[in-house]
Amino acid sequence: MSRKNNETRTRILEATVRVLEEHGGRGVRMGDIAKETGISRQAVYLHFASRAELLNATTTYLDEVLDLERRLAPSRAAKCGVKRLALYIEFWGNYVPEIYGVAKALLLAQDTDEAAAAAWQDRMLAMRDGCRAAIKALHSDGKLAPGWTTKRATDVLWTMLLVPNWENLTVECGWSTQQYVRWMQTIAQRTFVKE
Amino acid sequence: MSRKNNETRTRILEATVRVLEEHGGRGVRMGDIAKETGISRQAVYLHFASRAELLNATTTYLDEVLDLERRLAPSRAAKCGVKRLALYIEFWGNYVPEIYGVAKALLLAQDTDEAAAAAWQDRMLAMRDGCRAAIKALHSDGKLAPGWTTKRATDVLWTMLLVPNWENLTVECGWSTQQYVRWMQTIAQRTFVKE
DNA sequence: CTGTTTAATTGACACTGTGTCAATTGACAC
């Protein structure tokens, strides 16, 4: 029934996460995912219409499993803008490593896949909202450094937090996630906070 | 003869730049490049062994045509670290838009193509050297802000200047290249320069 | 227990894109 149906769907999603994480999101084919799930390649298409849809569903699945909302709570509850900025960076910096494989796959699929490009765009716009909220909190505390508009500061914070930046600092430069979070907080502080 | 041979090779490279630029580096096939050149798809393989080699050769070609060395000269000749940092950012910020299409294609080819990944890596490491030189100049002027090691500052500057950051600020956020350069200079100043 | 439903399987196929190969054309050089 629909019960078994959903179980397999979940098994596919779990397998996708595993295999994508293992390969850093690069060069993973539908057949690899099917094999990891323990079903035939064609059976995957009984649950997901296309590779892009599977990748997209996997990000949503990860958001649930990793409890995105709970993780976002501290930054949202921050009582001042400075704190909110720091907590948002902490949240995101710890979240990226967990979604990295899937994110990278979605990012690379942009080449040929229009739907994948749109899905990625969506996720990034959601992240942007978080950045905007942090900057606005800073602004309404009167703590936004001179020279910044809300829009421009949001743009820069958003860009700073892009996945390729985390990727470069950790994978290429050998930083730990903790170091990444600390320094991003420091730079954001120096860049956006008055005094 | 080899004369005609090289003319066609150049025509292919020119066509590659054109068509890649036009499509933002996304979804461009060997056949598209051949068509743009005005030759058959197979003929492209008489000059370049693979897609990755063509993309790689195109970056080298662009470096020559755009006179990379001349553009690098001002930052190299800077008489103080602060100036060098600003000039390097200016150089790079104005260079990226000109190589964007090819860079993006190379970036996306990483998914399946090992050689493309290596080629991109190489280019990025070269850019990193420029960053390191600027940070070292700053350091030997005694102007590197407290808390930074040369290595860590280089890592951050390098990451800041990554292509996806330029892409996000211009394509997604609508910044002009001039705005990008100005703000990157400002942020780098605030982040790395003492006082 | 039987008949129905539904997930999954197998095998085949269409389609696209990369890369290779063989046979042919056409221009230019000697």
Next chain:
DNA sequence: GTGTCAATTGACACAGTGTCAATTAAACAG
């Protein structure tokens, strides 16, 4: 003219995505 070499055409192998039809297997309802 003959040889050389770039380029052409057409065919092919190969990998990956997505589709389809026929079949198996298991769960479920009566």
